[in-house]
Amino acid sequence: MDFSKWVPLISTIYVLFSLTLTLLNCNLNPEELAEIPINFLNLAKRPEILDWMVGVRRKLHENPELGFEEFETSKLIRHELDKMGIPYKYPIAVTGFVGFIGTGKPPFVAIRADMDALAMQESVEWEHKSKVEGKMHGCGHDAHVAMLLGAAKLLQEHRHDLQGTVILVFQPAEEGGGGAKIMTETGILENVAAIFGLHVSTRFPIGAVASRSGSILAGSGCFEAIINGKGGHAALPQHTIDPILAASNVIVSLQYLVSREADPLDSQVVTVAQFQGGNAFNVIPDSATIGGTFRAFSEEGLMGLKRRIEEVITRQAAVHKCNATVNFDDKPFFPVTVNNEQLHQYFRNVARDMLGERNILEMKPIMGSEDFSFFAKVIPGYFYYVGMQNETGERLHPGHSPFFTVNEEVLPYGAALHASLAMRYLLEYQPKSASSNVISHDEL
Structure with a gap:
């Protein structure tokens, strides 16, 4: 018998046994x-587990779907949950859904992945290139889904240890x-x-995480303006309103x-990006359309920009004898x-235990935006x-970027962080008393 073939299995059993023993005691010390x-x-x-996550991620990458069109993406994910015996509620917000692992009772903690792709053509030539013209997973959402599924597999194997x-x-x-926004409005x-x-990033090295307390990403809005004048021949601008x-x-x-x-x-x-x-x-048109985005780190700043954008567009157009309509x-x-x-300190503790202090990076706020903000x-x-x-x-x-690629070595880190943050939260933040009228999620 080739003993070397048994080494990975024995190692996996040891890790599972070690984790189970750790969780048997509800009053865990910091070392545990x-x-x-x-x-x-x-x-x-x-x-x-890693090869399975890679396979899921590559299937998703080959078949990208845009927002609210993720029907096959959702079907694939739910099929994997079915195989794991994880119940879920579907549909929510057209193609979204939520799954449940644990007791079905408080406390409840959520971990999230986004599923949609971008409307752009992939320029990377590789075996699992997008098969859909003009669509690409160019922001790593396929990796995010694979990570959350990986966390689901880890947690489901220890569902009896979850205290919530x-x-x-x-x-x-x-x-x-x-x-x-739509998912929150359904009461999930x-x-x-x-x-x-979480979000994968090319800015930071493998094995490191980055975040900060407080504002991390800007609020944002979009606008479009139609400026109407009077068209005519380009050689006779005096007879037009340009x-x-x-x-x-x-x-x-x-x-x-x-x-x-x-x-x-x-x-x-x-x-202004459009x-x-x-x-x-040689023809001056009757109208022109512009569009763009505005961003700020406070709701007051965002609403102030919205107000002034409309004022500037309409009044500046009037200076040139045009009229303008602005749509937000x-x-x-x-x-x-x-x-x-409080969650920032909690995250640092969990990530430090997994990755070491030097791999916990403090990042500066950036002007990008994320609709995770609706949840938060x-x-x-x-x-x-x-x-x-x-x-x-x-x-x-x-x-x-059309040349965006994912280093698939990142998948275990995301899956393990998801699972660790969820499990330890349920252990460390047990409610002192559970109200009898708290809704249970075990029937969903």
Whole structure:
């Protein structure tokens, strides 16, 4: 008999046995709590789990779907949950759903993954390139799903050790659709004590995580403006009212909102990213359309920008004898993503036990936005980044690039962090007394 074939199995059994022994005692000391994330990471790195997560991620990558269109994506995930014996409630927000692991009773803690892809053509040539023209998982959501499924597998194997309920949130339409907003409006976070979300990042090395307490990502909104004039021949501009010229002056004037009206210590952004007008080089069109985004780190700043954007566009258009209509309604406003201070310290403790102090990085706020903010606005939430840059390998392209790739070595880290944060939260934050009228989730 080849003993070497038994070594991985014996090692896995040892890790499982060690984790179970750790959890048998409800009154765990710090040393025992510290073993949970270490053991989960060791389990997540086992070939049978890692290879399975890689396979799931690659299937999703080959078949990307846009926001609220993730029907096959959702079906694949639910099929995996069915095989694990994990119940779920579907549909929520068209294609989203939530799964349940544990007692079905309080405390409840949630871990979340987004499922949607981007509307862009993949430029990376590899075996599992997107099979759908003009669609690509260019932000790592396929990896996020694989990680949450990996965490589900780890937690389901230890479901009898959970002292409460873990809610798995599979969310549609993060990329501008506000899927999280719709999910919260259905009441999925009722009685949930906290929610955690993650994002893969090419900015940080593999084996490291980055986050901060307080505001981490900006709130954002979008706008579109139609500037109407009077078209005519380009050789006779005196007989026209030129919307192209008016729109150009509007764009320049919008730049002064940040440079001359915003507090320099209060980060804000106004960007015009679309300009459409005219179809011929010698014809002045009747109208021009511009569109863009605005961002700030406070609701007051965001609403102030919204008000001034509309004023500047309409009044600057009037200076050029044009009229303008401004629309803010196509996409929801994203709130500022704010990390709960207490959860920040809790996250650092769990991540430190798994990765070591030097791999816990403090990051600066960035002007990107995340609809995880809708969850964190309703209950205490925490959002963090998991590094996947291998310094000895090729430099990875950032998200939203057609050359974006995922270092699949990151998958065990995300799965183990999800599982560890959820399990330890249920152990460390037991309610002193459970109310008899608290809704149970075991029937969902």
